[in-house]
Amino acid sequence: xxxxxxxxxxxxxxxxxxxxxxxxxxxxxxxxxxxxxxxxxxxxxxxxxxxxxxxxxxxxxxxxxxxxxxxxxxxxxxxxxxxxxxxxxxxxxxxxxxxxxxxxxxxxxxxxxxxxxxxxxxxxxxxxxxxxxxxxxxxxxxxxxxxxxxxxxxxxxxxxxxxxxxxxxxxxxxxxxxxxxxxxxxxxxxxxxxxxxxxxxxxxxxxxxxxxxxxxxxxxxxxxxxxxxxxxxxxxxxxxxxxxxxxxxxxxxxxxxxxxxxxxxx
Numbered sequence: 064x065x066x067x068x069x070x071x072x073x074x075x076x077x078x079x080x081x082x083x084x085x086x087x088x089x090x091x092x093x094x095x096x097x098x099x100x101x102x103x104x105x106x107x108x109x110x111x112x113x114x115x116x117x118x119x120x121x122x123x124x125x126x127x128x129x130x131x132x133x134x135x136x137x138x139x140x141x142x143x144x145x146x147x148x149x150x151x152x153x154x155x156x157x158x159x160x161x162x163x164x165x166x167x168x169x170x171x172x173x174x175x176x177x178x179x180x181x182x183x184x185x186x187x188x189x190x191x192x193x194x195x196x197x198x199x200x201x202x203x204x205x206x207x208x209x210x211x212x213x214x215x216x217x218x219x220x221x222x223x224x225x226x227x228x229x230x231x232x233x234x235x236x237x238x239x240x241x242x243x244x245x246x247x248x249x250x251x252x253x254x255x256x257x258x259x260x261x262x263x264x265x266x267x268x269x270x271x272x273x274x275x276x277x278x279x280x281x282x283x284x285x286x287x288x289x290x291x292x293x294x295x296x297x298x299x300x301x302x303x304x305x306x307x308x309x310x311x312x313x314x315x316x317x318x319x320x321x322x323x324x325x326x327x328x329x
Contacts, residue, residue, distance in 0.1 A: 072186055083231045086136050092224035092242050093139050099168050099242075100126060100141060100222065112170070112220075112244070122222075131193055131227065140193055141222035148199030148217030151252040154265035155192040156275040156288060158183045160200070160251035166244045173236040179250060185257070185264075185276055185288070190223030190243065198249040217249035257288045261301035262311050262324065264288035280325045287325075294327040303329075 103112050104119035115121060122143060129140040153159055160181050165174040184192040198217025205211045223243045225231070233239040255264045267287035268278040275288040281295030293300050303324035305314045314323045323329040 072188070085134070085226055085230065088231070088240055089136050089138050089224060089226050092226065092240070095168070096139070096141060096222050096224060096242050097123065105143065105145075105220070110246070126222065127197070129193060129197065131189070133189060133226065136226060138224050138226050140190055140224070140227060142194060142197045143220040143222075144197065144217075145220070146215065146218040147197075148249055149202055149215040151200045151254075152198075153184065153195055153200070153249070153252045155184050155196060156257075156264035156268070157255050158253040159195050159249055160253075161195075161247055161249055163245055163247045166246075167237070167241055168244065171236075173234075181253065183255065185255075188223070188228045190221055190227035191245070193227070194221040194223070194245070195247070195249060198247075200252045201250050203251065213250040217247075219247060221245045221247060255288075258291050258300075260291045260293075260299065261304070266311065267293060267300075281327060294323075294325050294329075296327045296329070300324045 100123035101121050102115055103122050104115050105111075105122060105125065106113050112122070113119075122141075126141040126143045129142055131138045131140055158181050160179055161176070162179060163174075163176055164172060166172050182191075184195060195217075198219060201213035201216030203211055203213055221244070223245065225240045225242055228243045229237055229239075229241070231239045233241060237243070256262065257264050264275055268275045276286055278288075279286050279290070280293045281290070283290065283295055287293040291299050291301070300311070303314060303322075304311050305316070305323065311324045312322045315321065315326070316323050316329045317326070319326065319329075321329070
């Protein structure tokens with residue numbers, strides 16, 4: 064993991080938020096992305112993205128739009144599915160085994176990983192953590208010599224506004240306010256349990272793709288996915304599956320509709 068380029072990993076800097084109009088930038092990015100998608104196409108022969116010259120099908124006719132709200136600002140993430148995948152659909156809490164190439168809109172490649180690499184979706188840019196939830200992993204084929212490969216992996220392209228990437232901060236190889244393109248494959252998924260409390264991390268947040276990084280039931284400053292006692296009642300989350308069926312959401316001792324592991328007065 065230490066060898067992986069830090070480009071895709073997320074960061075924040077509160078000092079810039081007071082003077083930067085993120086809402087207007089989101090609108091500008093969407094205009095830029097739409098123009099790009101209308102004037103470029105996917106060349107199936109080489110897998111590259113090229114400028115339309117002879118009436119080729121524009122990317123705009125092939126992408127799906129994922130609407131995302133972050134810090135009360137609406138963003139549009141554009142997703143082109145070349146292959147949806149076949150097995151496990153990740154959530155934003157899980158880890159993915161991937162290869163990828165990242166580009167600017169002028170086709171400059173700023174990052175690439177051609178070897179299989181595990182990455183936690185809790186630690187990457189929002190365009191990734193949301194984008195990967197549109198794909199499923201592939202099927203792992205193990206050879207007699209124990210080497211392996213994947214078939215029918217999820218494969219596609221993410222067109223990410225800067226607000227779901229690096230905003231007005233940029234990176235050494237990425238200008239401020241730059242929308243990004245990532246060509247990705249999703250080979251495998253690891254369902255995460257970050258705090259080893261017996262509850263998958265994605266179950267410890269409201270909504271299957273809620274932001275596990277900020278969801279904190281007991282308000283102790285530790286998000287649920289890292290907190291072994293999510294509701295602060297002094298009882299470990301792992302012990303609040305009282306009927307022992309592996310489903311923490313059907314245990315509601317006081318009948319108030321809140322599962323015991325999220326209910327501090329149950």
